[in-house]
Amino acid sequence: MRRRLIATVSNGKGAIIMLRRLLSPRLARSPRRPPVMRHPIRVATALLPLLLYGGPSPAIDEAQTPASGAWEYLRQQFYGTRAIGVLDESFMSLEVAANTPDPAATPLNVRFGAAAIGHIRQVRVIIDNNPSPVVSTFEFARGARVAEIGLRVRVDRFTSVRAIAETTDGTLEMRSSWVNASGGCSAPPSAAEGGQLGEIRFRAAGNARSLQVGIRHPNNSGFQIDPVSGEAIAPHFVSHIRLSTAGRTLIDGDTGISLSENPTLRIVSDQALPAPLTVDVIDSKDGHFSASWQGLAAGHAATARATGALGDP
Numbered sequence: 001m002r003r004r005l006i007a008t009v010s011n012g013k014g015a016i017i018m019l020r021r022l023l024s025p026r027l028a029r030s031p032r033r034p035p036v037m038r039h040p041i042r043v044a045t046a047l048l049p050l051l052l053y054g055g056p057s058p059a060i061d062e063a064q065t066p067a068s069g070a071w072e073y074l075r076q077q078f079y080g081t082r083a084i085g086v087l088d089e090s091f092m093s094l095e096v097a098a099n100t101p102d103p104a105a106t107p108l109n110v111r112f113g114a115a116a117i118g119h120i121r122q123v124r125v126i127i128d129n130n131p132s133p134v135v136s137t138f139e140f141a142r143g144a145r146v147a148e149i150g151l152r153v154r155v156d157r158f159t160s161v162r163a164i165a166e167t168t169d170g171t172l173e174m175r176s177s178w179v180n181a182s183g184g185c186s187a188p189p190s191a192a193e194g195g196q197l198g199e200i201r202f203r204a205a206g207n208a209r210s211l212q213v214g215i216r217h218p219n220n221s222g223f224q225i226d227p228v229s230g231e232a233i234a235p236h237f238v239s240h241i242r243l244s245t246a247g248r249t250l251i252d253g254d255t256g257i258s259l260s261e262n263p264t265l266r267i268v269s270d271q272a273l274p275a276p277l278t279v280d281v282i283d284s285k286d287g288h289f290s291a292s293w294q295g296l297a298a299g300h301a302a303t304a305r306a307t308g309a310l311g312d313p
Contacts, residue, residue: 070129070133071126082172083172084172085173085174086174091112091113091116092110092116092175093110093113093175094108094109094163095110095111098177098179099181103154103155103182103184103187104154104187104260105261106155106181106184106260107150108150108151108161109148109266110125110148110149110163112165116165121139121167122137122140123149123163124137124138125137125163126162126163127154127156127160127162128160128162129158131257132257134258135153136151136259137253140250141250142168144250144251145269146268148267149265150266150267150268151263151266153184153258154184154185155184156183158178158180160176160177160179161176161179162175163176185224186221186224186225187224188227197216198217198283199215200216200281201291208275208295209270209272210273211267211273211277212266213264213265215238215262216262217237217238217262219257219261220257222257235257236285237257237259237284238263238281239256239284240282241279243267243277244278250277251267276292276293277293
């Protein structure tokens with residue numbers, strides 16, 4: 001007996017399935033009882049994906065389009081229904097590579113124009129698709145003349161990266177950029193050795209208007225695997241950074257696992273930075289680290305100490 005099943009699927013508001021049996025002429029003329037399908041369940045199972053298919057694959061769509069869920073939730077949490085400006089690049093801009101060569105340490109810079117310098121109260125950096133989307137929240141002292149702030153961040157997969165600034169009069173400005181990356185939060189720790197946990201180093205520009213702070217710290221995300229033991233590495237990250245001078249806090253920041261290993265913080269001003277400038281760091285295991293930049297005249301000298309859960313050095 002020769003039988004053939006043909007399934008035609010039409011996608012639209014519903015799925016229409018037509019099954020047709022084409023019988024041989026001899027069988028069509030036969031008065032005998034029509035043949036019974038021996039395996040109806042197998043045929044139905046084979047056709048089930050066609051019934052459920054009504055357009056492009058949801059998995060493909062999700063992988064190729066930004067996930068806005070994190071931002072929509074965080075926007076409501078932090079900003080409610082307040083208006084957020086997104087257009088004036090001369091006031092504020094965000095610079096981050098669209099295709100980062102190192103997802104575990106991607107440079108990110110937020111720049112402020114002349115009209116913004118001295119009028120920024122807070123800057124928050126968000127990476128939508130990271131396991132911990134809020135990278136950092138920095139509070140600026142009133143009148144702090146910060147022209148640029150730079151970080152190195154982890155990017156776990158392709159995502160929107162956002163910087164949201166609040167001015168002293170309560171205005172909100174956001175700049176965002178799309179970044180293609182993969183695996184930044186689960187990348188194994190660096191094999192580089194040397195240096196003491198919590199060691200803080202400074203690198204200043206010749207005019208003292210730019211200062212980069214480097215912190216020796218693994219900043220473990222909790223998503224990494226020890227390449228030697230194969231065991232998961234517990235989270236251990238820098239949670240707070242404060243810059244102060246003469247007993248006055250200039251920048252106070254909450255940070256997390258989305259900062260890179262050995263985090264860096266770069267501050268640029270439109271005038272010479274004050275000295276001495278003290279950096280205080282706290283990590284998730286209650287480690288406390290501190291160092292002071294004495295200014296260019298002191299040859300970039302710094303003193304450091306580590307206390308807290310780690311004890312004295």
